[in-house]
Amino acid sequence: MLMLRFAKLLLLLALLSGPAFAGDTRVAVATNFTHAARALTTAFERETGHRVRFSFGATGQLYAQISQGAPFDAFLAADQVRPQRAEVEGLAVRGSRFTYAMGALVLYGGNKRPVQEGTLATTAPDRLAIANPATAPYGAAALETLAAMGLLETYQERLVRGTNVAQAYQFIATGNAELGFVALAQVFDQAPTDYWLVPATLHRPIAQDAVLLTRGETNDAARAFLTFLQGPEARAIISRMGYHLPTAKGGASDG
Known part of the structure; x- marks a missing residue:
């Protein structure tokens, strides 16, 4: 009996020694950031004990869900427009918005052929995949490029539009499109000859902002996650996963 009581005491001490007041938060995240978000949550949960649940989608689609009352505490977009609009429309906490990553666009061929700057002009594929430019900033950047x-007129009738950049990637991977524009973060670990890194001068900067939503204003886990996102450990992960880091002036650093 004494040993049983001692075992129960050890179990209670183990439970009490964990992070105090650990909580849960639900975060809406732009699809391009899927791999990075999962890497970040592993480090965040280990450090804080809080738990994060992600819902991934195109930035425009996620914003529509937020405006209709979806139960998200924070929003990691692929642009600056929607988080700013969320602040203006009272959907987000004013002053909580910040740029967490600078995205990069690539032309990708799915390991089928080397891709370089002149590929689109010389090969003229029948189908070119992009994310929906109306809801996905990477799709808008593709059209600008x-x-x-x-080449916009040349490819206007050949575009295969995915609902988000993940679906655009799938079109290429499954052979439904010979080439496509996707995020560097989706292919950064592949051979450099598999993709062409689009010069940033060919499209508007893909500055990706995060914001605390009003629903999460009193959620300690949501606030802790956004704070963690701006710290050195998170910035190292983001840089490693195919993004540039925002500078204090709002530009991009190679990290």
Whole structure:
């Protein structure tokens, strides 16, 4: 009996020694950031004891869900427009918005062929995958790139639009499109010849902002996650996963 009581005491001490007041938070995250978000939550949960649940989707789609009352505590977008709009419309806590990553666009061929700057002009694939430019900032950047290269008219009828950048990637991976524009974060661990890194001068900067939503204003786990996202450990993970880091002036650093 004494040993049983001692075992119960040890179990109670173990439970009490964990992070105090650990909580849960639900975060809406732009699809391009899927791999990075999962790496971040592992480090965050280990450090704090809080738990994070992600819902991934196109930035525009997630914003529509937030505006309709979806139960998210924080929003990690692929642009600055929607988080700013959330502040203006009272959906987010004013002053909580910050840029957590600077995205990069690539032309990707799914390991089928080397891809370089002149590939679109010389090979003219029948189908070119992009994310929906109306809801996904990476899709909008793809259209801007085609326009800057003088190829928008050539490819206008050949575009295969995914609901988000993850689906655009799947179109390429499954052979439903020969080439496509996706996020560097989706292919950064592949051979450099598999993709062409689009110069940032060909499209508007893909500054990705995070914001605390009003629903999460009193959620300690949500606040802790956004604080962690701005810290050195998180920034190292973000840089490693194919993003540039925002500078104090709002530009990009190579990290």
